[in-house]
Amino acid sequence: MSGGRFFEVREFAEVDSTNRYLLAEARRGAPEGLVAVADHQSAGRGRLGRRWEAPAGSSLLLSVLVRPPLPPDQLHLATAALALAAVAACRRISGVEPAVKWPNDLLMGDRKLAGVLAEVDPGAGDVQGLAPAVVVGIGVNLTFRGPPEAGGTCLSDASGRQIDRRSLQEALLEELEPRRAALDHDQGRAELAGELRSRCATLGRKVRIHQVGAELEGTAVDLTDSGHLVLDTPTGRHEVAAGDVVHLRTVNAPGVVTPSGPGQLY
Numbered sequence: 648m649s650g651g652r653f654f655e656v657r658e659f660a661e662v663d664s665t666n667r668y669l670l671a672e673a674r675r676g677a678p679e680g681l682v683a684v685a686d687h688q689s690a691g692r693g694r695l696g697r698r699w700e701a702p703a704g705s706s707l708l709l710s711v712l713v714r715p716p717l718p719p720d721q722l723h724l725a726t727a728a729l730a731l732a733a734v735a736a737c738r739r740i741s742g743v744e745p746a747v748k749w750p751n752d753l754l755m756g757d758r759k760l761a762g763v764l765a766e767v768d769p770g771a772g773d774v775q776g777l778a779p780a781v782v783v784g785i786g787v788n789l790t791f792r793g794p795p796e797a798g799g800t801c802l803s804d805a806s807g808r809q810i811d812r813r814s815l816q817e818a819l820l821e822e823l824e825p826r827r828a829a830l831d832h833d834q835g836r837a838e839l840a841g842e843l844r845s846r847c848a849t850l851g852r853k854v855r856i857h858q859v860g861a862e863l864e865g866t867a868v869d870l871t872d873s874g875h876l877v878l879d880t881p882t883g884r885h886e887v888a889a890g891d892v893v894h895l896r897t898v899n900a901p902g903v904v905t906p907s908g909p910g911q912l913y
């Protein structure tokens with residue numbers, strides 16, 4: 648059991664989606680810190696209506712409800728906080744260290760090990776004077792490599808051993824505690840962005856970014872303290888806060904499309 652704010656963990660043998668469940672709880676005024684974990688999701692969500700697939704017992708499927716005091720253009724730092732906590736937990740429990748593909752995947756090499764999905768519900772703010780809710784969920788493959796076409800991997804392949812799901816869950820919630828606290832102030836946010844920079848597989852890569860109505864191609868050269876990606880392109884430098892990213896010149900980069908789903912932060 649983790650200490651700190653993520654102490655109430657609701658465990659499900661099966662639920663449609665841990666993100667969906669926590670968004671509904673947030674709408675009813677649930678406080679920050681509530682955690683949902685499932686053995687199996689019957690309708691696991693990826694971004695933009697895509698599915699997150701995982702046979703029962705094969706993955707860590709976990710969502711947290713946070714209410715960070717972030718301006719809208721920095722809300723995706725909540726995604727970074729969970730992704731970085733997962734990187735640290737994987738290192739502690741399995742000995743392998745995934746990289747982060749900006750903004751929301753954990754990779755081993757070019758293979759997807761985990762995906763993060765942050766969602767806000769505009770209706771979930773202002774309930775009982777609470778800050779708006781952000782639900783951030785992660786699926787970490789333990790023994791399942793994802794659907795064949797996704798070119799994913801799992802932690803037991805990467806580490807060569809069986810990983811205890813509960814140990815990974817507890818380590819993740821412990822690692823999340825300081826990173827969530829960092830979202831409360833400028834210095835913490837800058838430190839989080841610094842950690843993201845040091846773990847980010849996207850920096851130095853040629854990338855293509857799909858945004859609403861636009862596509863941008865260039866070299867990812869930096870991350871700002873707000874966690875935005877800085878791209879060098881033939882038309883100059885661009886700072887990107889939103890968008891799906893394709894790493895170019897890679898074998899298994901997942902193809903992704905423009906964010907448009909209501910409430911999804913990607």
Ligand code: BT5
Pocket residue numbers: 663664665666667688690691692693694695697698699700701708709710751752759760761762763764783784785786788791792793794796797799800901903
């Ligand atoms: C994501 O979406 O990567 C975010 C996934 C978030 C899942 C967690 S599980 C707990 C919480 N509750 C939920 O309902 N969701 C969150 P996206 O970038 O859209 O990637 C989805 C794509 O990844 C799919 O279209 C497949 O191609 C691929 N995929 C699906 N399942 C996978 C898996 N287990 N491993 C690797 N790739 C997978």
